[in-house]
Amino acid sequence: MQAGCHALFRRGGSLMRHSAKLMLPSARAGTTSLSARQRAPSATPALCDQYFKRDVSTSVTSDLHRPQPGLVSASQGHNTLKVFWREGEPEEFPYVWLKDNCQCPACFLSTASSRVARVSNLSLDVRPKDVHVSPDGESLTVVWEDGHEGTFEAGWLHERAFNPTQQDLHQNFYKLRPELWNSDMSQRIPRASFDELMEDDAALLKMLECMEVLGLTVVSGARLQEGELHRLSERVSYLVPTHYGTTFTVKNKADPSNPAYTGKFLDLHCDLAFLHYKPCVQLLHCVTQFSGDGGDSILADSHYVAAKMRELYPEKFHLLAEILVDFRDAATDEGLQFDIIARRPMISLKPTGEIDTVNISTTGRDSHLGVTPEEAVSWYDAYLTYCDLLYSPENHFTYKLESGEILIVDNHRILHGRTAYQAYAGERHVQGGYWDWDMMRSRRRVLQRKLKGSS
Template sequence: MQAGWHSLLRRGGNLLRHSARLVPPSARAGTTTARARPRALSTVPALRSVSTAATPDLTRPQPGLVKASQGHDTLKVWWREGEPDEFPYIWLRDNCQCPACFLDTASSRVSRVTDIPPNARPKEVCVSEDGASLRVVWEDGHEGTYSASWLHERAFNPTQQSIHENFYKLQPELWDSDMFQRIPRASFDELMEDDAALLKLLESMEVLGFTVVSGARQEEGELHRLSKRVSYLVPSHYGTTFTVKSKADPSNPAYTGKYLDLHSDLVFLHYKPCVQLLHCITQFSGEGGDSILADSHRVAVQMRELHPQKFRFLTDVLVNFRDFATDEGFQFDIIARKPMISMKPDGEIDTVNITTTGRDSHFCVPPKDAVGWYDAYLTLCDLLYRPDNHFFYKLEAGEILIVDNLRILHGRTGYQAFDGERHVQGGYWDWDMMRSRRRVLQRQLRGSPSGV
């Protein structure tokens, strides 16, 4: 679909405004199409500390055991405080912490699950006098000891599992165009020196999906410096980093001054990069060159609630995405086939795969399905381009825009490339490395659960 911004905006304006319960409302922005202009770093809100249930109350005493009793398949334990918990025998034996079963220096199980008796049962269970540990002697003579704090962190009750779920991955906050009034920001120098500032950045990225970093030098190489503090740069067929400038023979529409629809990057790769960085080295001084941002997960939720049948078209029909060009002397022809909205096994939205320029003309479906899919796609665009679902922000030289490429769509308003220069360097990070860094910093700075 080649429909541009103006026609989609007119169509989207005819839709009813959706419920604001997707995001806590802020003061309404009078005109959502106004550009968000950067302010001096000292006058803009810094990244907020994200409240996470994975951060324990360190003033509370460590959990202590009172007693334990054997059931049919589980061991029941009572705590000094709170409700009792049950632990399956097979789980306890599989997670024995003795040196023969667990390599402490690697935080890794070394025992083989096939060596566990299928009906493993304790012969003897004993709680230490101080309540700090539980000793289990199994019927085959194997013996293991579990600390009370280790058991408490891994309890099967909903509260403890929720805490670990939030340690595994912070819960996102879906947002609308009002977000331009509270853009999360960070200082490049602080990120390079202060672990607490870096942790706030990582938490904010998981929750809101984007951040603007100010104060980077106006030269290439800053993404490599920042990446040493966060994650490895993930290479693609455009290199470890790539330069976005207007070129005489562009291999990508981004290398022109044309308007770029809202999209996610490199959809034609099966391993679509998780996080994108765009370092503005030189910004176009005239009108245009503004970034456009939208929370695609919010829009997908709207689509599912308002148009469930059309939503299923976008989750079920496979679309061809292709990148066929030559860049820096390297020729490539990359194709991936995936739905426009990818779902997780639990029914939650995983990512929205949308790109006007990278969607191939080959469409391997019956004509009737193609017609239905286009109807669904245009409906999604109606929602996406409603004024309350996106905002504009013009990066200044020295700023780095970081976006969750699985969730946040970005675009660019057109500019007259022959009237001035616009120079941006881009790169990609991996969510596994970013979340790893966040968990390590949480443990170091806040004493969060070890998760091992």
């Protein structure tokens, strides 16, 4: 929902390109453009597998089907219990961990997947008095020195083994690994059918996996009226309200509270960077598409471009990751007056150093910059370097949504924009909303478990 029509400059100061020129195919210098006329017709708009370099569903779901090895025996060490499997290498489990994760009804409430034992009952000095494996090898029973007894299923233990392989499998269950992309994504845009998402859990699971890995999906077949985002959200996640409402309508308005409510060019941006809880996933339902030239969506993987910048210009990358920038939204919308400010770096990093999210918004970025003049010049140098990479033809593409399509993007990763259109010459009507990653990943995990026995 941010806008802008600004010139981007190369480091020498010469004009790189005016962003409005992206509207013109002749000026895109190789930028991939997919208009409705150029797209190959598809008899089945359902989500397909071709857009993956690897089959995402096998990255996690197949692990849920993998048979778990049975137990053979167990031996006590100083601080750990060593268990031996029918297949594979033996594993060690710390006594304190076993006691902390006792699965008996007195210690664990299975209906809530939650411990109920008091932490005061836990000690580093806990030791078993007796350990034995069931005759069928399916469980391990530990009797502690205080007489407390706990039984662990073999499969449960195996899933939680401390070896790198099992930890890596759990990491991929927790959060799927992203696959970064450039303009070649225009040739393999993931697609889904609205009706299938509403009726088929397998199709919904594939879409959710795709969103985690690639960060975008185009859903076709929605009705040409507002309210479809609410219907789809009943299958996925609650809609996250903002000061623009639970959903918002993007049309040309006489007194716009946001540049998106005009026909102007919208620079590549993430939505609502001025909120400390920046929405995770954005949905844009194209109810009516502008019939003339313009109104195309521009898409780029900000993490791919940031990773490239880190490699090519490490010092500039770190400037964007360190200097705090004010993002602000001050206007009146539907009678609500607001002045919202958040301060964050352009590139936010996780404690591990991985890229967490890119915060970029031409109009949402405030004029206050709490650095020295010299630091400001260095920051702009780094910022424009990132924009040079971002708008390089190989790093973004355009796609014109058709009426009835819903564009879903990871707002923490995928930047989107819009080419200008003559708003006075026709209607363009889009309804937008936001989802939460916690709820989406929860839905994905639940569906994986649910479909475990059906494939």
